[in-house]
Amino acid sequence: MKIKIMGTIVQNNFLDKFFPNGKTSVYGIIGNPISHSVSPYMQTQAFLKLKINAIYVPFEVQRGDISQVINSLKTLNIKGINVTVPYKEVILPYLDEIDQDALNIGSVNTIKIENKIARGFNTDAPGFILALKEENISVKNKNVIILGAGGTAKALAYILLKEKAKSIFLVNRTLEKAKKLEDSLKKYGNIKSYPLKNEILKDLIKQSDILINTTSIGLKKDDPPLFNYNFLKENKNLVVVDVIYFLTPLLKKAQEFSLKTIDG
Ligand SMILES: NC(=O)c1ccc[n+]([C@@H]2O[C@H](COP(=O)([O-])OP(=O)(O)OC[C@H]3O[C@@H](n4cnc5c(N)ncnc54)[C@H](OP(=O)(O)O)[C@@H]3O)[C@@H](O)[C@H]2O)c1
Structure with a gap:
């Protein structure tokens, strides 16, 4: 029998009459705010398409309750969660195990629970490199501008240096924050911070191969x-990337100048 759930026609081979049912595995995402997230829809759609009896739900967690999250997941037999703003860093001390890259980045966006052990990973960084590879873009020996110095910037700067980028130019509104990030990552390669100023960007764009926006602007x-x-x-060969998952004004402008663009 075929049924329609959330707009998707599904071969009902595991659902019997109802979905979700008593055998449904639960996954989710924690953050605050979380109501804007499209992940629950997208991930549950993916489960349905792959005929996996699982559901993905949003959990809005208050800052004072973060220490209780991992135990709650274990108690309720939740299989895994994604972690978003503002908890990617503060969740680390509550995990049982942390993948080495996630530990180096200092940020976790995915937690897997198996046999009551909570393991943290950062999939932002390898996911980003994969997205570039799919567009036949290698970062080796490239100069890369990163706009922003938050959690996403840190994950991307780390993986770019690990993948042997020549230099990272870290540009941020709050220069001290960029400098702090520079200090924590300079052991992995060439990284230098700059304030967010028009004349500086104009100059950096001329020397760079890739520009990535990791701020929430757009x-x-x-x-x-x-x-x-x-x-x-100023640079016809520049590849412009925005971690935001739609055509932002930055990407729109880049396309007007016939530059290659990638969205998040
Ligand atoms: N596509 C994906 O898979 C993916 C994955 C992760 C994150 N994201 C997106 O990435 C963005 C950043 O996330 P995050 O976790 O890195 O956030 P974050 O740690 O809070 O960092 C935010 C950054 O944006 C800058 N910023 C904020 N408002 C600004 C403004 N008005 N002018 C200039 N700079 C400004 C901040 O600069 P200051 O230091 O000066 O405050 C900081 O560098 C979010 O939009 C998030 O949705 C996408």
């Missing part, structure tokens, strides 16, 4: 631009 319609996006035309 997410909201009325966000002001991070810099004068007309400077993108």
Whole structure:
């Protein structure tokens, strides 16, 4: 029998009459806020398409309750969760095991629970390299501008240096934050921080192969631009990446100048 769930036609080979049912595995995402997340829809769709009897749900966790999350997951037999803003770093002390890359990055976005052991991973970093490889882009010996110095910037700068990028130019509104990140990552390769200023970006764009926006600017319609996006035309070979998963004003401008673009 075929049934329709969340717009997807599913061969009902595991559901009998109901979905979810008593055998459904539960996965989810923790963060705050979480109501904007499209992950529950996308992930549950994927489970259905793959005929996996599982569901993916949002959990809005209060900051004061973060220490209780891992035990709650174990108690309720939740198989795994993703972790988003603002908990990717503060969750680390509560895990039983942490993958080495996630430990080096200092941030976890995926937790797997098996036999009551909670293991943390960071899939942002390898996922990013995979996305570039799919576009036939290698980062080896490339100069890369990273806009932002938050959790995502750290994961991407780390993996880019591990993949032998020539230099990372870390550009951030709050220079001290970029400098702190530079200090924590300089043992992996060449990384230098800069303040977010038009004239600096103009100069860096000329020397770079890839520019990546890791800030949240572009997410909201009325966000002001991070810099004068007309400077993108200074380098016809620049690849412009935005970790936001739609066509942001930055990517739109890059496309107007016929640059290669990748979204998150
Ligand atoms: N596609 C994906 O798979 C994926 C994965 C992870 C994250 N993301 C997205 O990446 C973005 C950043 O996440 P995060 O975890 O790295 O956040 P975060 O740690 O809070 O860092 C935010 C960064 O954005 C900068 N920023 C914020 N508002 C700004 C403004 N008005 N002007 C200039 N810079 C500003 C901050 O600069 P200051 O230091 O000066 O405050 C900081 O560098 C979010 O939009 C998130 O949704 C996407």
